[in-house]
Amino acid sequence: MMELNELKSVWKHPEAGSKNNEELRQMLVQAKIPVLRQIQRQTIVESFALGVFLVCYYSMFDGQQKTLMVNLLLVAVGIMTIVHSIYGYILVNTPDGKSCNLLASLQRREKQIRYFALLSVALRTVFAIALIIFFTENPVLNTARSIALIFVILVFALQMTMLMQIWIGRLKKIRKIIEDFNTLR
Secondary structure, three states: HHHHHHHHHHHHHOOOOOOOOOHHHHHHHHOOHHHHHHHHHHHHHHHHHHHHHHHHHHHHHHHOOOOOOHHHHHHHHHHHHHHHHHHHHHHHHHHOOOOOOOOHHHHHHHHHHHHHHHHHHHHHHHHHHHHHHHHHHHOOOOHHHHHHHHHHHHHHHHHHHHHHHHHHHHHHHHHHHHHHHHOOO
């Protein structure tokens, strides 16, 4: 019975200020918002897949038969995309230390993620264009290859549309969290 009385006492008289702002921020970082976890997972998978492609493309897809400019374009855009993904990983895993105000921190993070998303879609689009240029340099285009090329372009367009929808959904979730914080004020 003594434990119950102690529990009631602690419940009625909690220690004021038992957690400072830094401890609360660390708890938030450790809890990981699901949207941020999804972004983290996506950046890891995309970076790994793109890295494997860049290591293997030259020998697997006859990169030596393509011009230097096309090879450089593909590699440069691929590396920029990987660097951007690494930036996204860091963005998601680094807490905002500029403010003790959680709402202001979330608003800054939302703006950073919006910029990241825009650049992410743009880089993926440029990479898709570089891939199409790479694979269409030198081949003789007959009817079958033309149909295959149109199919690939449609698949890339669908992927970019889906990627934009994913980012729009993520940003809406983050904005909803910010709106929820605003209603608590």
